[in-house]
Amino acid sequence: MSAVARGRKQVVKDRVISAFIGVFALLWLFPILWTLWSSFRPYSEIRARGTFSLPERFGLFNYADAIDRMELPTYFWNSALITVPAVFLTLLFGSLIAFVVSRYSFKFNVGMLLLFTAGNLLPAQLVFIPVFRMYLSIGDLVGNRRFLFDSPWGVVLIIVPQHSLGSQARPGLQGHRPGGRDWAPRFSTCDVQTTERSVTTSSRDAIAKLRLDTRIELDASGALCVSATVINEGDSRFLLDALTISLPVPSSARDLTTYSGRWSRESATHRQTIDHGAWTTENRTGRTSHEYPPTVWWSTTDAREWTGEVWGVHLAYSGNHAVLAEVLPDGRRYTQLGELLMPGEVCLDPGGSYTTPKVVGAYGANGFTSASWVLHRHVRSVTPTVPVRKVLLNTWEATYFNHDTAALSALADAAADIGIERFVLDDGWFGARRNDRAGLGDWVVSREVYPQGLAPLIAHVKSRGMDFGIWIEPEMVNRDSDLVRAHPDWVLHAVDYEPVMARHQLLLDLTNEQAFAHVFAQLDALLRDHDIAFVKWDMNRPLIHASAADGAAGAHRQTLAFYRLLDALRTSHPQVEFESCASGGGRIDHAVLAADRRTALLAYVQLQTSPWLVVPRWRISGLDPERTYTVTHLPLGRTGGIGHTQPEWMTTPLTCTGRELAVVGLQPPSLWPESGMLVHVTS
Numbered sequence: 001m002s003a004v005a006r007g008r009k010q011v012v013k014d015r016v017i018s019a020f021i022g023v024f025a026l027l028w029l030f031p032i033l034w035t036l037w038s039s040f041r042p043y044s045e046i047r048a049r050g051t052f053s054l055p056e057r058f059g060l061f062n063y064a065d066a067i068d069r070m071e072l073p074t075y076f077w078n079s080a081l082i083t084v085p086a087v088f089l090t091l092l093f094g095s096l097i098a099f100v101v102s103r104y105s106f107k108f109n110v111g112m113l114l115l116f117t118a119g120n121l122l123p124a125q126l127v128f129i130p131v132f133r134m135y136l137s138i139g140d141l142v143g144n145r146r147f148l149f150d151s152p153w154g155v156v157l158i159i160v161p162q163h164s165l166g167s168q169a170r171p172g173l174q175g176h177r178p179g180g181r182d183w184a185p186r187f188s189t190c191d192v193q194t195t196e197r198s199v200t201t202s203s204r205d206a207i208a209k210l211r212l213d214t215r216i217e218l219d220a221s222g223a224l225c226v227s228a229t230v231i232n233e234g235d236s237r238f239l240l241d242a243l244t245i246s247l248p249v250p251s252s253a254r255d256l257t258t259y260s261g262r263w264s265r266e267s268a269t270h271r272q273t274i275d276h277g278a279w280t281t282e283n284r285t286g287r288t289s290h291e292y293p294p295t296v297w298w299s300t301t302d303a304r305e306w307t308g309e310v311w312g313v314h315l316a317y318s319g320n321h322a323v324l325a326e327v328l329p330d331g332r333r334y335t336q337l338g339e340l341l342m343p344g345e346v347c348l349d350p351g352g353s354y355t356t357p358k359v360v361g362a363y364g365a366n367g368f369t370s371a372s373w374v375l376h377r378h379v380r381s382v383t384p385t386v387p388v389r390k391v392l393l394n395t396w397e398a399t400y401f402n403h404d405t406a407a408l409s410a411l412a413d414a415a416a417d418i419g420i421e422r423f424v425l426d427d428g429w430f431g432a433r434r435n436d437r438a439g440l441g442d443w444v445v446s447r448e449v450y451p452q453g454l455a456p457l458i459a460h461v462k463s464r465g466m467d468f469g470i471w472i473e474p475e476m477v478n479r480d481s482d483l484v485r486a487h488p489d490w491v492l493h494a495v496d497y498e499p500v501m502a503r504h505q506l507l508l509d510l511t512n513e514q515a516f517a518h519v520f521a522q523l524d525a526l527l528r529d530h531d532i533a534f535v536k537w538d539m540n541r542p543l544i545h546a547s548a549a550d551g552a553a554g555a556h557r558q559t560l561a562f563y564r565l566l567d568a569l570r571t572s573h574p575q576v577e578f579e580s581c582a583s584g585g586g587r588i589d590h591a592v593l594a595a596d597r598r599t600a601l602l603a604y605v606q607l608q609t610s611p612w613l614v615v616p617r618w619r620i621s622g623l624d625p626e627r628t629y630t631v632t633h634l635p636l637g638r639t640g641g642i643g644h645t646q647p648e649w650m651t652t653p654l655t656c657t658g659r660e661l662a663v664v665g666l667q668p669p670s671l672w673p674e675s676g677m678l679v680h681v682t683s
Contacts, residue, residue: 039063041062097112159226159245160212164186172228174240175239187205187212190203199217209235210234211233213229221377221381224247227357229354229628237350238352243354245337245338245356247359252300253298253309254300255303256325257368258296258297264584277327280323283320283321284555286546286558286559288318290585294589304368305367306369308367310364313359314337317591318562319556320339320556321338321340339556345554362375391421392422395426396427399411401434404449412466422533432446432480444522458532470526474508477491479506483508490508492510492547500544510562510564510565528572533575537578543555617666628655631653631655631680647667
């Protein structure tokens with residue numbers, strides 16, 4: 001074949017190859033070009049007229065909408081926070097290593113060079129996979145896999161914001177030492193312990209001499225439970241103003257749903273879009289309150305009962321509280337919840353501690369219903385087991401204070417005839433309680449109204465197949481009562497001021513151990529001596545100017561004493577079901593509904609044997625294993641009795657967890673025969 005013929009053949013061949021490449025290039029580029037073309041058209045127009053129709057409108061509106069809805073600047077900033085330092089450090093250390101292995105001759109230097117070179121050639125996806133799985137695992141812990149992906153919270157997650165570290169959020173820990181010192185602690189060193197479902201941290205500020213412990217747990221119900229404890233490790237008092245929990249939410253959670261209310265109109269719902277600033281509320285009623293229940297919901301703007309993403313947060317506490325929802329200037333969103341402490345209410349002595357109420361978080365991917373189910377499952381998991389709720393009749397609206405055994409028996413007959421399962425005797429059965437101005441605090445059956453006691457009425461109710469229940473209001477007293485006449489100093493109020501009356505009631509100071517013991521003894525006897533299956537526990541007035549005997553604000557201690565009283569009665573009478581009633585729905589939260597386990601009182605008696613005998617450790621069961629307790633020795637008012645050993649915790653309060661008290665226990669002193677001691681364990 002001549003050179004000309006071969007040249008012509010090569011030209012044809014080249015043209016065929018070029019045509020082939022050109023056709024496939026067009027086929028490859030066509031979807032890309034068509035996608036680019038379609039991106040300048042409104043989606044509504046394409047949907048109405050078809051993909052291959054000619055455009056009526058042409059512009060960049062799709063790009064503007066994507067940037068606005070996808071928050072690309074936030075994603076870019078998140079990426080820059082990671083990429084810029086990572087590239088710099090990779091080049092720095094990579095260059096140093098490359099110089100060593102390429103310039104110096106030593107054993108395996110060529111192999112190391114090839115290894116690092118191969119590592120740089122690996123696809124980036126191999127690095128992304130473990131990081132992606134780590135983010136998923138952390139997301140699963142809080143109930144939402146996506147919450148770390150669109151916010152700098154994915155880089156730094158702080159549940160107690162610190163002003164000293166530059167956080168613009170409201171500080172989670174507020175307080176100071178005398179003279180205003182240590183007002184902005186900085187917790188630097190941190191120990192972390194993890195389990196499959198929890199993360200526990202312990203951080204210290206060596207300068208302020210404070211320790212901050214936090215715990216995050218995803219329980220079996222799917223709820224996220226968060227708490228924090230501050231411990232004073234210094235040698236002076238620390239005046240605590242606030243310790244609160246902050247939980248971040250994604251930037252897609254733009255809508256905030258909150259509640260307000262009043263008596264007979266509880267939980268009025270309010271929903272608003274919040275893109276800047278803060279929403280906050282404070283409750284000072286001394287109970288959960290009708291006005292501002294401590295629950296808020298963040299959601300996407302399209303969220304409804306069965307659609308959209310929802311993040312709910314609840315403070316499990318029955319006293320004063322503060323709730324904040326804020327959007328920071330950089331777009332981060334968070335909710336902060338905690339107890340609202342009155343001035344000087346919590347002062348931590350050296351070794352003292354304060355633990356926040358538990359914050360309960362819930363996530364629902366399918367609307368408010370799915371998120372609320374998480375809270376339902378959680379409260380059922382911590383509530384003492386009770387049978388199916390019974391249909392009850394309450395006597396209040398039928399009789400008010402006009403109690404008469406015959407009339408009440410007739411009412412019970414009518415109730416039984418229509419299928420009522422529980423008959424509850426309301427206010428007016430005790431003391432001089434013929435009206436609302438007298439008798440509160442005297443929890444003894446009135447012989448004036450019930451000459452034979454409650455036994456005949458209870459027997460009649462039981463004969464008709466119903467349970468018998470009773471109404472009490474243990475935290476309240478009337479001035480016109482045997483209790484106040486005998487013990488006016490048991491009233492919870494500022495002694496130098498005239499007490500503020502409400503509903504003709506005053507508050508009983510449950511922080512006074514004698515008052516506590518008195519009311520417990522009366523209620524214990526009531527439940528012990530009568531066949532009572534149900535107690536309606538009421539609280540009809542708020543705490544106002546509630547000062548304890550030492551003159552300091554007493555709402556915090558009063559709330560804990562209420563828990564202790566309720567828990568003591570539940571322990572002594574496990575068969576009795578307690579209802580939380582505070583003028584209706586004024587005290588409903590996940591703490592009052594749960595078994596408390598905040599305190600224990602232990603008595604140890606040495607009957608015989610030598611005081612020189614080494615006594616085995618006391619192991620204390622039944623406490624919350626994760627809660628921090630303070631162990632103190634309560635003197636019995638007599639000297640002597642202690643043998644040759646006296647553990648340090650008898651003179652210096654000991655702080656430890658419920659698990660440590662159950663597993664490790666306490667080393668007791670050795671006692672002389674026929675001696676005893678009391679140990680108080682409290683949280």
